[in-house]
Amino acid sequence: MKDLLQRLKAIFVPVPITTDNDTVVVPPKPIMPYILIGFVLFFYFAARATDFSIITVIARVFNFRLGPFGIVKRFFPVDWSYWPYVLDPIFETIQMSFLGSLIGSLLALPAAYFASQNLTKNRYVVGAVRVMLSIFRTLPILIYASFFKLIFFLGALPGTIAIALFTFSIVSKMLYERIETLDLGAYHAIQSTGASKIKAFIVALMPAIYPIFYSLSLYAFEINIRYAAILGYVGAGGIGFDLDNAMKNLPQNNRTIVILLFIFVTVVIIENTSRYLRRRLG
Amino acid sequence: MNDQASQSVLETYRQAPVTIHRKLFALAIVLALAIWSFSAISFQGVNQNGLQVVFNIIKFFFWPDSNPNNPVIAKYLFSWEKFAVPYLMYETIMIAFIGTVLGAVISIPFAFLSSKNIVGTVGSFIGSTVITMIRTVPIFIWGILFIRVQGGPLAGVLAISVSSIGMISKLYIEVIEDIDTGILEALDSTGATTLQKIRFGIIPQLTASFLSTAIYRFEINVKNATILGMVGAGGIGFTLIDALGSFNFGIVAVCLWGIIPVVFLIEFISTRLRARLTTGE
Numbered sequence: 001m002k003d004l005l006q007r008l009k010a011i012f013v014p015v016p017i018t019t020d021n022d023t024v025v026v027p028p029k030p031i032m033p034y035i036l037i038g039f040v041l042f043f044y045f046a047a048r049a050t051d052f053s054i055i056t057v058i059a060r061v062f063n064f065r066l067g068p069f070g071i072v073k074r075f076f077p078v079d080w081s082y083w084p085y086v087l088d089p090i091f092e093t094i095q096m097s098f099l100g101s102l103i104g105s106l107l108a109l110p111a112a113y114f115a116s117q118n119l120t121k122n123r124y125v126v127g128a129v130r131v132m133l134s135i136f137r138t139l140p141i142l143i144y145a146s147f148f149k150l151i152f153f154l155g156a157l158p159g160t161i162a163i164a165l166f167t168f169s170i171v172s173k174m175l176y177e178r179i180e181t182l183d184l185g186a187y188h189a190i191q192s193t194g195a196s197k198i199k200a201f202i203v204a205l206m207p208a209i210y211p212i213f214y215s216l217s218l219y220a221f222e223i224n225i226r227y228a229a230i231l232g233y234v235g236a237g238g239i240g241f242d243l244d245n246a247m248k249n250l251p252q253n254n255r256t257i258v259i260l261l262f263i264f265v266t267v268v269i270i271e272n273t274s275r276y277l278r279r280r281l282g
Numbered sequence: 283m284n285d286q287a288s289q290s291v292l293e294t295y296r297q298a299p300v301t302i303h304r305k306l307f308a309l310a311i312v313l314a315l316a317i318w319s320f321s322a323i324s325f326q327g328v329n330q331n332g333l334q335v336v337f338n339i340i341k342f343f344f345w346p347d348s349n350p351n352n353p354v355i356a357k358y359l360f361s362w363e364k365f366a367v368p369y370l371m372y373e374t375i376m377i378a379f380i381g382t383v384l385g386a387v388i389s390i391p392f393a394f395l396s397s398k399n400i401v402g403t404v405g406s407f408i409g410s411t412v413i414t415m416i417r418t419v420p421i422f423i424w425g426i427l428f429i430r431v432q433g434g435p436l437a438g439v440l441a442i443s444v445s446s447i448g449m450i451s452k453l454y455i456e457v458i459e460d461i462d463t464g465i466l467e468a469l470d471s472t473g474a475t476t477l478q479k480i481r482f483g484i485i486p487q488l489t490a491s492f493l494s495t496a497i498y499r500f501e502i503n504v505k506n507a508t509i510l511g512m513v514g515a516g517g518i519g520f521t522l523i524d525a526l527g528s529f530n531f532g533i534v535a536v537c538l539w540g541i542i543p544v545v546f547l548i549e550f551i552s553t554r555l556r557a558r559l560t561t562g563e
Contacts, residue, residue: 043383046376050435050516057440060431068427095319102316138545139538140505142512146526147339151332156322230420233512234523237322240420247426256423264418 071253079254086242086262092156093238094266096231097224100160104167105217111168112175118184119205130176136169141227145236156237163228167220174219178212179205211281218274225270229263239263335529342531343538354532359539367518367540374517375544377435377510378503381442385503386496389447393454399461410455417448421506425515435516442503442510450499457491494559501552508541 014027046052060067114120115129141162148158186204191197232240239259246255347353358366394400396409424441431440466483474482511519518537525533 042379046379049373049376050380050439051432052380052436052439056436057431061440066430068430071427071430092322095322098315099319099323102312102319134546134549135542138505138542138549140509142509143522143541146523150335150526150529155324157324160323226418226420230422233422240422243420243423247423260419260423263420264415267418268414 074250074253075256077254078257080258082255082258083262086239086259089232089239089242090262090266093228093240094225094270096156096160096238097163097221097228100163100228101167101217101221101224103160104164105171105213105220107164107168108171108175109213111172112179115172115176116179118180118182119201133169133172136165137173141166141224142230142234145231146234149234149236154235154237159228159231159236159238162231162236163224166227167217167224170223171216171220174216175209175213178216179209182208215278215281218278222271222274225267338529338531339534342535346532346535346539349532352530352532354536358533358536365521367521367536370518370521370537371540371544373435374507375504375548377438377516378442378500378507381439381507382446382496382500382503384439384443385446385450385499386492388443389451389454390492392447392451393458396451397455397458399459406455410452413448413451416444417452419445421445421510422513425510425513429514433514437514438507438510438516441515442506445506446499446503449502450495453495454492457488457495461487490559494556497552497555497559501549504545504548508545 011033012030014029016024016026018024062069064070064073111129111133114125115133117123117126120126144162144165145159148161152158152161182205184205187200190200190204195203228238228240229243230240232238232242233244235241239262243256243259243263246252246259341348346359347355359368360366362369392409392413396406396413398406401409421441424444425437428437428440428444431437461484465487466479469479469483507517507519508522509517509519511517511521512523514520518540522534522537522541525531525537
């Protein structure tokens with residue numbers, strides 16, 4: 001019993017070690033046990049709040065009649081003849097995310113300029129722009145889309161604006177973080193020769209910023225294509241609308257796989273192209 | 283002397299590769315795609331009450347109690363009822379938390395079974411295709427499927443954990459493929475057993491990156507959990523979308539007041555934690 005207590009104590013309070021030449025070394029106080037205890041407590045409360053129980057999950061997931069597989073079963077046999085009808089919404093999804101990414105990235109350039117500490121010397125401007133960007137970043141695209149859907153008519157427009165806003169907020173953030181690591185030597189050198197700030201910016205910084213900017217915009221496009229696929233759920237255009245219908249209406253269930261397959265192929269093609277281009281940009 | 287120097291500068295300048303045609307080509311492609319994309323958007327003008335909506339959203343966002351007949355702040359923001367914002371945000375965070383933990387744990391076998399240095403090229407190709415498939419299925423589909431297990435927050439937990447597998451295991455794989463095998467050889471030379479080699483040679487190389495990936499994904503999952511309610515999978519999403527649908531902007535605004543600071547804070551903490559993990563604290 002005493003031995004057990006000793007061992008338990010050793011987890012929290014390190015036992016001093018005596019080395020061969022009689023110096024006593026006390027190991028650093030471990031923090032891992034405390035983190036673990038905190039984690040277990042948090043998990044316990046989270047499980048209570050979400051009705052999480054591993055037994056329920058396993059029992060119901062593998063209930064093949066009523067569980068999730070009961071729906072998956074209805075996807076088969078796959079209605080392959082539906083594929084021509086998927087093309088239009090898929091293209092619309094691509095168009096929305098392309099245009100949204102393009103507009104958002106272009107708007108991000110000036111925002112990043114005002115948010116980088118090494119280019120903009122006014123601390124308040126930098127702070128204000130950053131806070132604004134962080135607030136924009138907190139809301140998911142879908143919430144923006146459901147706002148814009150109320151303002152404009154249903155269709156691709158609200159979705160595109162939502163994507164543009166989201167792209168703007170993430171690309172600006174990543175861009176100013178990268179701009180702040182740039183070496184401004186050339187920028188100041190050219191200014192010292194009497195060039196204006198704008199000229200110095202174009203000559204000295206643009207060549208360094210462009211590759212980063214292209215690469216980030218491509219990355220945003222890559223992410224956006226997956227978000228664009230769900231915008232249709234709130235009526236903001238794209239394939240999500242058809243997917244929602246296919247899932248909801250019993251007789252159309254067998255179209256789901258076709259739509260998911262098209263999304264998969266589109267995402268893979270765009271991700272690989274974008275990755276290839278980004279590698280080329282270095 | 284000076285003249286010579288400027289001559290050599292000019293010479294170097296002349297020898298610089300001409301890239302203008304490549305740039306023009308890229309620009310032409312982007313323009314063409316942009317024009318093609320514009321064709322998808324039909325601008326039919328603003329909704330008849332669109333401007334009114336914009337005005338209301340802004341008005342209520344800054345003061346949710348703008349409608350005196352329907353005060354929402356006291357009822358929805360400062361109360362611990364199950365329909366009020368604090369509890370819904372608590373539920374949202376908890377959904378994201380358990381979802382991320384489960385996703386991060388399930389991803390471990392997925393990642394090991396798809397790493398090139400463990401299962402070879404063919405195995406890795408099959409594995410990463412499966413992972414990409416999981417990743418490309420929209421999160422709502424997982425939500426709708428798992429509502430069959432149990433509606434409400436549990437469906438959200440499962441949807442989030444499964445949809446996290448895609449990204450988490452992709453990042454895990456990169457870490458696993460970068461494992462330094464020199465350490466294992468060094469441990470071999472000390473006569474370590476297989477278990478000891480895993481404990482002291484492999485796990486320390488993985489934990490920091492794995493944890494940092496999971497924390498990053500948690501940040502994304504909190505955002506995902508805020509929308510999962512739209513398909514009935516728990517969290518604040520249902521209240522938000524329901525209020526938007528019935529033009530109840532007061533409730534929309536208090537929901538946003540709940541979401542924005544929470545996500546902001548989580549992003550801040552997550553960035554701090556990950557920075558400490560990568561610097562080896």
